[in-house]
Amino acid sequence: MxxxxxxxxxxxxxxxxxxxxxxxxxxxxxxxxxxxxxxxxxxxxxxxxSEISIYTTDAEGAVPLEDVMKKIHKEFDGDTDLDKNSSPEELKAFLKFVLPDYDESRVYVSDIKKVVSWYDQLVKQAPDVLAEKKEEKKKETKKPAKKKEEDKGE
The missing domain is CATH 2.30.30.730 (SH3 type barrels.)
Known part of the structure; x- marks a missing residue:
């Protein structure tokens, strides 16, 4: 998935x-x-x-939600210790930690609550989407090995 x-x-x-x-x-x-x-x-x-992004103040203007979710997973490994009842200050501090240049004037607390809620659901119900794609890494490491084998054959 x-x-x-x-x-x-x-x-x-x-x-x-x-x-x-x-x-x-x-x-x-x-x-x-x-x-x-x-x-x-x-x-x-x-x-x-995959079509959702979070506003930032940098030159790009936004970061894809997928990148933010994977960064959250890398930093917190499934436990953000936040929920929908967390204080607005906690939620803002959390997103500031994960995405330091998020646009505070365009990203509302309700948006951060959705991110936290969606992350919690993904960790429980679809953790494979948060994991780094190991197949791509394997393919990248196999390609040079194949080239070396071909070179030896010539």
Whole structure:
């Protein structure tokens, strides 16, 4: 599973796996243990996690949510010690630690709560999306080895 396979629906508290598109929307399945399915139509506000970014004050202007989530996972390894009842100051300090140049005027506390909530859900229900892709690393290390073998054969 990848970030492009996971969606959030406005008004729903959980994240969803994108199962299949339909003519009028998309079939979603909750990532939680209930695995409830729903059809999201054009009346639902569906956001795919790979298309979400967090505003920054640097030249780029934004950082993809996937990069932020992976950095959180690298720093905290699944336990941020935050939840939806954490104080605004704690939440802002948390995001400032993870993303020092986030735009404080455009990123609201409610946005940080979503990030924390989504991270907690991903750690519990889809930890593979937060792990670094080992296959890519293996492919990179195998390529030079193949070239050396080919060179020896010539």
């Amino acid at each position: 990848e970030f492009s396979d996971i969606a959030s629906v406005s008004g729903k508290g959980t994240l969803f796996n994108i199962v299949q598109p339909t003519r009028t929307g998309v079939i979603l399945e909750s990532l939680d243990e209930h695995k409830k399915k729903m059809v999201a139509t054009m009346h639902n506000k569906v956001s795919i996690l």
